[in-house]
Amino acid sequence: MTQKRDIITGLDVGTTKICALVAEREENGDIRILGVGTYPSRGLRKGEVINITEAVASIEKAVSQAENICEFEVTSVIAGITGSHIQSFNSRAVLPVANPSIGVTRKDMFRAIDAAQAVPLPRDREVLHVIPQEFSVDDRKGIADPEGMEGVRLEAQVHLVSGEVAARRNLVNCITQAGFEVEEFVLQQLASSLAVVRKEEQQSGVVLVDIGGGTTDYVYFRDEIIRHTRVLGVGGDHLTNDISLGMKLLLRQAEELKKKYGSALSDRVTGDDELAILDALVRPATGLSRKKLDRIIELRLTELFHLLRRDLEEEGHFQSIGSGLVLTGGGSLQKDIAALAGQITGLPVRIGTPFGVSGLREIIDSPIYSTAVGLVKYGFLRRSSTDRSRGTGDRVPGVLFNGIKRWLDRYF
Amino acid sequence: MNKSAQTEGVKQKIALWGVGSWGIRIAGSIQSEYQQRVEVVGVDSDVQSLICSSLVHKIIIGEKTVRSRGLRRDTGKVEKAFRESEAKIKSKLADCRALLIVGGLGGGVGSGVIPALCNCARELKIFTIAFVTHPFKFEGKKKNLLFQKAREEIEKGPVGLACFSLDRLVGRIEDDTPHEEVFRHCDRILKEAVECMISYLTAPPQRGGDYALLESIFSSPGETVMGIREAAGPNHLITAVKGALSALSLNATELGMIKGVLLQLETGGSISFRRLEQAIGAVSGVLSEDVDLLYTIDKSKEKGEKIMVRIMAAGVPEEGENAAGQAIPVTLTADRPPAKQTEINFKRLARGMFVNTDPTLFEGEDMDIPTFVRKGVSLE
Structure with missing residues (x-):
């Protein structure tokens, strides 16, 4: 029986160029780039879609180039998102520990994270990422993983990234009309950081x-x-x-x-x-x-x-x-x-x-591919986290990105 | 709160108490954003409503008297229940500098507890403002009488009262607006009003905190109205101010009868003095000369370059009446400041490929215009 290949496509929809990158995770966990396609971007201004028809054509051409190189048919992508509409801020919430006699549980942690992200937003905006930063238990601050710690008060601090609903929907429309499903959106600088920051x-x-x-x-x-x-x-x-x-x-x-x-x-x-x-x-x-x-x-x-x-x-x-x-x-x-x-x-x-990937190095060894490489790295990290949580029956927050493998590893 | 900045013996805490299920809901929606600035407390005789609330601080009143159920318009029971829990309440209020109360006065827990709480705060000499609602007319005479009674009780002492008429709040809705939408709208207005006040009370001394004037504004008889508007782009401040004024839904005569205004500006960017002068001038220009006007500027990274303007105006006569309860005389003209002639900056038209896009604004500068043009740097 042939084993299903572990392949992810990252799509960096930029204002000047669109870059599609197809990568495969090998059995030993290494990520190998199989195909790259870049095409001049049309129909975007300041990171946002202003002409859907032109943007669709550019996406199709970029992905098609990548498909031709790797001879793999792309059906879904992890896409980057940016634009002046993106805003971010830190939020915190304090909750009582449900059962102080057994200490902080993962359930307490998720409740605190949920409370911290319950911030009223205008109707035209939505939360794109909820990035847990750290916890405090009573007066002990700066705790990465409070599970099992004793205390009565748990505080969660999260970084919230929000964007305009219309801007995201326009991008979804373009990618869908080009024939691809969007698995997830990732803020571009978070993706790039995975590719280039040590x-x-x-x-x-x-x-x-x-x-x-x-x-x-x-x-x-x-x-x-x-x-x-x-x-x-x-x-x-x-x-x-x-x-x-x-x-x-x-x-x-x-x-x-x-x-x-x-x-x-x-x-x-x-x-x-x-x-x-x-x-x-x-x-x-x-x-x-x-x-x-x-x-x-x-x-x-x-x-x-x-x-x-x-x-x-x-x-x-x-x-x-x-x-x-x-x-x-x-x-x-x-x-x-x-x-x-x-x-x-x-x-x-x-x-x-970009570092930490192999294959087509002579092409992707340039800062212009940072976001696309980061997107595929994110996709594989996310996939691993989801697999682990399935095994334990735990949930994965709907919009989680840590940018730090440590966090993903520790919690999921 | 910065402990080093505290003066010994001076009370520092500002508290927001949500009374009754509706007050608790409003307080709960404010808690996450403002818990660093105020202590948010829920008060009810009904245990169920407190259990369902996410508030951290909760007080059950009259556990023995009402056995954790509602008080339902029984004033004798309310008094007894309040007396039963008075020590607990006073101890919670002991270190309060200012108390904001939010709840309804439609005959439920709020109608009984809010006046009693105001009395308690009065005894403890705590600066207090109650945010309450006047029930809809269609809810019947009995409910409106209970409201009047509770209101008279609150107005006995030096307690500020921001009373919002639900009929006025929903005055402009379309006939087919779903009722849930209407109630959400009322919740939002109350929430924004409380947030506006928190913002003023917790602002640095040079930008807020004139309690005496605030008390004078909210001791004026009449109703309180709220106008909110957000704007972006060039002239966003003046656009938002004009929008918020218009959202008050008052005619020129009613505007002229306002006794006091609290204006709050919330933005992530900075506001130049000239723009601020223009904005406040736009507000004071439509009000009478002896109106008290307070303003505060709140920095909010979340807003980015957008600006949110909230105007809370107090002392508005009830609809169709002036302050003395007489019919409003119609005035056809209102004194407005003369229009100013301004200079058009043609450099701002040099936007090149960005000519048809929204400007990218930072601190009032359009970043789409070349740096050398904006900074006046010669390239030769």
């Missing part, structure tokens, strides 16, 4: 910054716990738009210039070069100043990292970032971006590429 970094405090075309998404970890997430509605497209308006170029010319010559540090160039672009059918191809180009990019990215720094300072996290920043996503390929981020934040910065 456990030691999560322990000592790290911020994963995923710079996409339409948005910049980040997540802050400390003690292997997700402490803060945020989506900023500014991404690589804003750079292209700035260049287009500042240098009077078509958007595609601005994009070409940004990728080919652009740097995030304008003082790296002494003197000034004249740049040339290939696509010169409509506008002059010469007389373009490199200094001007770099200045536009530097101004925008400086503002972006200042916003990031200020948000982390206001949330009280900035001083606790031990491992610095990990930049990933297409925007992190901008030349000298890590140096600029380091100058502004004063933190060590590295560019994150």
Whole structure:
């Protein structure tokens, strides 16, 4: 009898590109990439669907490419979700321990988590993720697993991520119309963090910054716990738009210039070069100043990292970032971006590429595949958790993501 | 609460007491979000309603007198039940600086317990505001008489009263609106009103906490009305303020008769002084000159760049009457501030590929406009 293959497809529906990645978990637990498909994104703006027909066609083409490489027919996907509509906050709830004589039970823990997530939301919003952070039993704080501990009062702290119902439904419609079922949505930066952030970094405090075309998404970890997430509605497209308006170029010319010559540090160039672009059918191809180009990019990215720094300072996290920043996503390929981020934040910065998977490494060894790789890693972790909970008869919270294998392992 | 900031001998606690099954439900819906700021307590004579509630603090009154059942319009029993549990109640209130009470005055537990609780708080010199509802007219004269009696009892002492008329709350509903929807709407208004007050009472001193003025506002005779509106995008503050004013559902004459207003702004972003000036000007511009206006700004990351405006206006005459119970004279004109001429910022039109999308706003700046344009940096 042939054993059923353990295969998952991750679908990163981005503003500039759509990436489908098919991966298989082998018997020894290793994840092997079987197929990758990328296609320029149409019908999306700032991470959200604005034209369903165009978005459907792009999804179909990306998945079809991946299917052709691996000769596997994709039926369902785990999809990433982002957009300016995403909001997140921490919530807590305190409940009495049901039976103090036997201590805290898993049932108590789930009741406390349920109570902490019972936050009133406007009708047009919904909870996407409930991420348990830690527990307190009476006055003992910062407990990861309170099961069996004695006490009368249990407090659960969770990180809640919410989004607009309409934005998610539009994305579901696109993927369904393309012929695929959505197994689950995962916040993009959480997926990316699984692909590029290491456990030691999560322990000592790290911020994963995923710079996409339409948005910049980040997540802050400390003690292997997700402490803060945020989506900023500014991404690589804003750079292209700035260049287009500042240098009077078509958007595609601005994009070409940004990728080919652009740097995030304008003082790296002494003197000034004249740049040339290939696509010169409509506008002059010469007389373009490199200094001007770099200045536009530097101004925008400086503002972006200042916003990031200020948000982390206001949330009280900035001083606790031990491992610095990990930049990933297409925007992190901008030349000298890590140096600029380091100058502004004063933190060590590295560019994150996916790790922990094999197969097609020469293709996926790039920050642009972080989310897609993270999605498949998430899928396999989730599948393992569900299998374990079936064995014990325990429930798995409907919207659980930890981003930390430790949590999944400990509880399920 | 920051212990180091506490002054010895000064009571610090702010409590919210939900009375009766309806009051407990409202208090329960507030608990999860505000339990860090206030102690939420449920009070009932009916054990069943307390068992079903998720509230952490619960007080059963008159266990012996009513044997854990409801009090049902029996004022003699209410008094006895309250006296039985008075020591327990007073001890719970002992370290309270302010007490908010929420419940209905339609003849149930609330009608008996809320006035007694107000008396108790009065004796202990606790700043108190009761959030109650005036029953629907269709519920009959008896219920309305019980309401009047309970209200008169509350109004005897220096206790603030925010009384919401259920008839006014549902004044604009369509004929085919399901009844569950109507009750949910009433719950929401009461909940928002209490949250607005908690926000003001727990704000830093420079942004809230003028108890004397608050007491004066909510001691005015008449009803209380609530307007809520959320807005995003450019000019979101003024849009939300105007929307909330309109949601009060009052005409110009009624607006002119309001005695006091509590305005709460809740946002994740920051508000510039000029915008705040504009917003408060928009509110005071439609009110009479001697109205007391208090405002508070609440930071809420959840709101992001959106803004939520809540306006609670007190001292509104009952529908169809002025404060003296006479018919309202119709005024055709109301003094409004003259319109201001403003300058259009053409730089804001430089949005390029984002021209047809909602602006990406951070602290009032549209991030879709190139940084060099917004910061006025020359590229030459």
